[in-house]
Amino acid sequence: MSRARNRRRGWSWWYLLFVLEFPAVLWPPFFNRIEPTWIGLPFFYWYQLLWVVLGVMIGAIVYFATQD
Amino acid sequence: MAHVDWIALIIFVLLFGFITWLGFAAARWRRGDLNLLHEWGLGGRRFGTIVTWFLVGGDLYTAYSFIAVPALAFGAGATAFFAIPFTIVSYPFLFLFFPRLWNVCRKRGYITAADFVRGRFGNRWLALAVTITGIVATMPYIALQLVGIQVVVGALGISGSGLAADLPLIVAFIVLAAFTYSSGLRAPASIAIVKDVLIFFTAIYAIVLLPIKLGGFAKIFAQVPVQKILLAAPSAHSTGAYGAYATLALGSSFAVFLYPHAFTAIISASSGKAIRRNAVMLQGYSITLGVLALFGFFAIAAHLDQLPEFARGFRQFGNNFAVPALLLHSFPSWFVGIAFAAIGIGALVPAAIMSIAAASLYTRNIHREFINRKPTDLQEAQMAKWVSLVVKLGALAFILFVPTQYAIQLQLLGGIWIVQTVPAILLGACTAWFNSWALLAGWAVGTLVGTTMAVAAHLTPAYPLVLGGYTFPGYTAFYTLLLNLAVTIVLTLIFNAISARGASPDETLASDYQA
Numbered sequence: 001m002s003r004a005r006n007r008r009r010g011w012s013w014w015y016l017l018f019v020l021e022f023p024a025v026l027w028p029p030f031f032n033r034i035e036p037t038w039i040g041l042p043f044f045y046w047y048q049l050l051w052v053v054l055g056v057m058i059g060a061i062v063y064f065a066t067q068d
Numbered sequence: 069m070a071h072v073d074w075i076a077l078i079i080f081v082l083l084f085g086f087i088t089w090l091g092f093a094a095a096r097w098r099r100g101d102l103n104l105l106h107e108w109g110l111g112g113r114r115f116g117t118i119v120t121w122f123l124v125g126g127d128l129y130t131a132y133s134f135i136a137v138p139a140l141a142f143g144a145g146a147t148a149f150f151a152i153p154f155t156i157v158s159y160p161f162l163f164l165f166f167p168r169l170w171n172v173c174r175k176r177g178y179i180t181a182a183d184f185v186r187g188r189f190g191n192r193w194l195a196l197a198v199t200i201t202g203i204v205a206t207m208p209y210i211a212l213q214l215v216g217i218q219v220v221v222g223a224l225g226i227s228g229s230g231l232a233a234d235l236p237l238i239v240a241f242i243v244l245a246a247f248t249y250s251s252g253l254r255a256p257a258s259i260a261i262v263k264d265v266l267i268f269f270t271a272i273y274a275i276v277l278l279p280i281k282l283g284g285f286a287k288i289f290a291q292v293p294v295q296k297i298l299l300a301a302p303s304a305h306s307t308g309a310y311g312a313y314a315t316l317a318l319g320s321s322f323a324v325f326l327y328p329h330a331f332t333a334i335i336s337a338s339s340g341k342a343i344r345r346n347a348v349m350l351q352g353y354s355i356t357l358g359v360l361a362l363f364g365f366f367a368i369a370a371h372l373d374q375l376p377e378f379a380r381g382f383r384q385f386g387n388n389f390a391v392p393a394l395l396l397h398s399f400p401s402w403f404v405g406i407a408f409a410a411i412g413i414g415a416l417v418p419a420a421i422m423s424i425a426a427a428s429l430y431t432r433n434i435h436r437e438f439i440n441r442k443p444t445d446l447q448e449a450q451m452a453k454w455v456s457l458v459v460k461l462g463a464l465a466f467i468l469f470v471p472t473q474y475a476i477q478l479q480l481l482g483g484i485w486i487v488q489t490v491p492a493i494l495l496g497a498c499t500a501w502f503n504s505w506a507l508l509a510g511w512a513v514g515t516l517v518g519t520t521m522a523v524a525a526h527l528t529p530a531y532p533l534v535l536g537g538y539t540f541p542g543y544t545a546f547y548t549l550l551l552n553l554a555v556t557i558v559l560t561l562i563f564n565a566i567s568a569r570g571a572s573p574d575e576t577l578a579s580d581y582q583a
Contacts, residue, residue: 010168010498010581018160025153026318028310032146032299040285042297045362048152052354055156059163059348067341 014065017058025051072225073396079405080224080412083266084240087259087413091247094254105449106179108252109428110336113174117342119257120333121349126260127333127421128324129353131216131414132209134267134360139387141364145296147309148361150317155354158321161494163347166325167340168497168581175580180425181331182433185492190573191504192437197511198489199433202328203426203459205482209327210422210463211475214241216415218467219385220408223392234468240416241464248420248460249453253336256420263417266410267356273403274395275359278366281398291369306539312530319546323487326494328425329418340583360391367394419460427456477527484522487545488514491556497581500574506559514552518544 024030025048034042098114100107115123133151140148169184178184181202186195214237221236247255282288289297302308324330337343367373367390373382375397381389395407431452436443443451466475488511491502521544525531533540533547 015160015164018163021156021160022318025156026314028299028313032301032310034294034297037286040279040287040289042289044146044298045149045358048149048156049355049358051156052152052351052358055159055354056348056351059159059351062163063344063348067344 012062012066014062017062021051021055021058024054073401073404075401076405076408077224077226079402080220080409083262083406083409084243084412087262087416088243088247090258090262091243091255092250094247094258095251097254097258102250102252103446103449105428105431105445105452106177108449109179109424109452110332111253111257113336114338115257115336115342116338117345117349119261120337120342120346122260122264123253123257123336123421124330124333124346125350125353126256126263126414126417127329128350128418129357129414130213130418131411132212132418133357134411134414135216135219135388135391136212137357137361138364138367138391139389141361142367142390143364143387145292146299147313148364149358150313150320151361152354152358153314153317154320154324155351155357157318158324159347159351161321162325162334162350163344165494165497166334166343166347167583169493170335170337170340170343171583172497172576172580173335176576179332179335180328180429180432181326181489181493182429185496186433186437187575188496188500189492189502189504189507190575191508194492194504194508194511195433195437197508198492199429201485201489201511201515202326202429205486206328206422206426207459207463208466208475208478208482209329210419210426210460211466212479213415213419213422214463214467215388215472215475217412219388220392220411222384223381223389223396224408237467238464240412241460244416244419245423245457245460248423248456252453253332253421253424256417256424257336259413259420260417263410263413266406267414270403270407270410271356271359274363274399274407278363278394278398282366282369288366288369291371292365296365296368305537306541308539308541312541312543315542315546316529319487319543319549320483322490322494322549323483323545326486326489328429329422331493332425332428333421363391363394367391370394370397372397419463423456423459423463424452426459427452427454430455480527480529481519481522483529484518484545484548485515487549488518488552490549491553500572500576501560502556503560503563504573506556506563509559510552510554510556513555514548517551518548521548 031044031047036043038046095102100112102108137148137151173184176187182195182198185198186192217240218237226236227233279285299309299313302310325334334343372378372393378393381393395404431448435451491510492507521531529543530541531544533542
């Protein structure tokens with residue numbers, strides 16, 4: 001019942017997972033550094049590219065958790 | 069005439085020939101009556117998850133971004149990487165808002181964002197504001213795609229004077245115009261698949277071989293000045309480059325899917341589910357974009373701007389020449405041909421979608437609304453086809469006769485303008501609470517102040533906002549969206565207080581937004 005109501009309102013608590021991405025990639029003090037490097041890439045670059053992969057994973061979790 | 073690389077040129081021309089044929093053949097793909105606007109302009113809303121992935125991917129990750137993002141990395145360094153957080157945080161908006169918009173557009177027969185705003189808020193002038201914003205923001209974008217073609221054609225060694233110099237661009241334009249006219253959205257959808265195969269091949273091949281050739285990432289980054297590798301740390305009383313980086317990424321993410329070409333490509337999907345799946349799968353492209361951004365650093369490490377054979381190219385195209393020069397410098401001709409074709413074809417896909425989207429906007433929300441209220445289906449589709457030609461002609465004229473710098477500056481302003489439609493379109497997908505005149509006022513204030521701030525910042529994206537002795541350099545679009553929202557909310561409260569609310573102008577139902 002509450003699930004049906006939620007679906008009608010179009011809201012799911014799973015959506016809050018998306019919120020994680022915002023501070024992670026929009027707060028440069030977290031990642032504006034060279035060390036640790038990975039295969040020679042400065043942290044700044046591989047950290048943000050890693051978040052592309054994490055973004056896909058978060059999207060996939062939310063997709064499967066909220067599909068009918 | 070400069071040295072022409074014949075092998076590269078032949079491969080380039082053959083691939084272009086192939087997609088020209090494909091563009092025309094696409095008219096028969098998932099056949100529909102192309103004399104209906106939603107068939108011509110939306111492919112009949114029949115594109116499933118996979119085709120939508122190619123179409124929207126080809127639409128957003130354009131040739132220009134594949135040239136300009138590495139060029140920015142080459143010239144300015146780390147700040148170019150804002151494109152990565154920008155794409156990461158934009159996909160939640162696609163996931164959350166667009167399935168709702170897709171549902172209401174299909175149920176009500178809307179084709180453009182302005183159609184939706186007209187139905188949701190019942191105000192033709194607000195819809196007109198959305199329409200004009202969309203068209204004006206799209207025009208310089210089309211022009212910049214043609215710059216992408218210009219750069220690779222120049223890099224192939226084709227040059228001349230007067231009309232001959234522009235001939236390849238004119239030919240590409242005629243091809244583009246002809247297949248868009250005849251096949252509509254089906255043409256870029258099919259060509260996008262070829263473009264992606266070529267782009268992925270180029271990116272993977274180059275990202276594996278280039279670091280090996282240049283001695284590994286550690287050696288490459290050792291050659292890059294430290295101030296280009298990282299963002300400059302802010303001084304005591306400023307958020308400095310950090311604030312600019314974050315607001316540039318966030319401000320761009322609100323608006324990216326509201327560009328008419330993005331909206332059109334997304335709404336042409338076959339279901340809300342296909343859109344949600346794509347909000348996950350499209351992020352794969354961001355890896356490609358990140359890889360290409362790194363090419364800018366490879367170009368620094370290879371000291372390409374000091375090589376005499378590239379002096380001419382850098383003089384003519386500036387930093388935009390960095391990627392073509394890197395490919396020419398590092399790879400055999402056959403690969404250069406494929407890579408340049410990928411960039412050139414990558415320009416045709418978004419240019420086609422942009423002209424279709426702008427044409428649909430004009431036809432639906434200006435011509436039908438203000439000039440001929442009762443067009444037949446045939447007249448409507450025919451009008452859109454003609455307008456798509458006019459739009460492309462305008463973009464071509466722009467590139468041929470106006471310095472490229474103006475197109476870049478207009479595109480920057482376009483980003484500030486398009487974000488002003490966020491309250492009406494994106495928030496409108498969730499609520500009809502806003503008063504339509506308040507939305508229009510918020511749009512006007514945001515557009516005016518945004519333009520003024522951008523001019524004051526010498527047409528750079530970041531405006532140094534000073535508050536209480538602190539400086540907050542940030543993306544003008546981001547600041548003016550906040551202003552727009554404040555105006556919209558305050559005026560909605562005032563209008564609601566002084567006038568008893570009559571019947572809601574909203575023609576859509578809550579159930580229209582659900583699958």
